[in-house]
Amino acid sequence: MAALAIGDRQAMARLIRRHGPGLRRFLAGTLASPHEAEDLAQETFLRVWAAAARYDPDKAAPATWIYRIALRLAIDRNRRTGFRRFLGLDAAPEPKDDRPGTETDLAARQELALTRRALASLPDRQRRALLLRAVAGMTNADIAATLGISAGAVEQLLVRARAALRVKTKGEWG
Amino acid sequence: MTPTDDDALDSRLARALGPDADDTAPLSRAVLNRLARPDATKRTSLAEVLAEPLPAAGLMLGLLFLAGGLGYALSPPDFDEVTALMQLLGPGF
Secondary structure (H helix, E strand, O other): OHHHHOOOHHHHHHHHHHHHHHHHHHHHHHOOOHHHHHHHHHHHHHHHHHHHHHOOOOOOOHHHHHHHHHHHHHHHHHHHHHHHHHHOOOOOOOOOOOOOOOHHHHHHHHHHHHHHHHHHOOOHHHHHHHHHHHOOOOOHHHHHHHHOOOHHHHHHHHHHHHHHHHHHOOOOOO | OOHHHHHHHHHHHHHHHOOOOOOOHHHHHHHHHHHHOOOHHHHHHHHHHHHOOHHHHHHHHHHHHHHHHHHHHHOOOOOOHHHHHHHHHOOOO
């Protein structure tokens, strides 16, 4: 973070390599329009770059700080998407996949659709906690710091989220 | 459920959400390109604000002021409470 604050772009590239994959998956599971995940991941890293000088390592771990920024952006984007859909300005079409439709791709797409439906059925807090654990690999303490709740509450959210997800995926998952 | 089951479910979830998310080169390129542009974040924030509810809210306010102005301009210049009462009560008053 100190390197980012002095404008080191190589440090930014390293940060993206480290947190980019998890962040994209987190946003894909959090956003009402998952195809916006890439765009919002870019926006998150730009915000991180702009605010790096204000980062305080005593207050939060880098991952916690980055995901908190991403979460705020995602909540804001979902609110606006909801408003635009309410006004009829945004029909939220699923992005078209132009890749050749091999069986592997088809299976992956079906699994992605199943995952999104199952995640969408979870309450917001359960979904966020589960995503932070599953895709960002955070500990309960880090999730608690990111979501602003206690570690005990995180454990409860995770238990409920996993149980609900197992029901929704009808045992297809572990 | 055991912790192993939970870990398996978490891994499955992560894989399902982004089979090709591990390739960070496009994301890295896009972010670094945007950083190379002058004032990228400032312009993005401004664009977000301008592109979202502001135009609609501005149009509505504009129409409201226009309607108010027209009403004021078209109303009789000396239309006060006394005139209004006399009109209501009729010419026999």
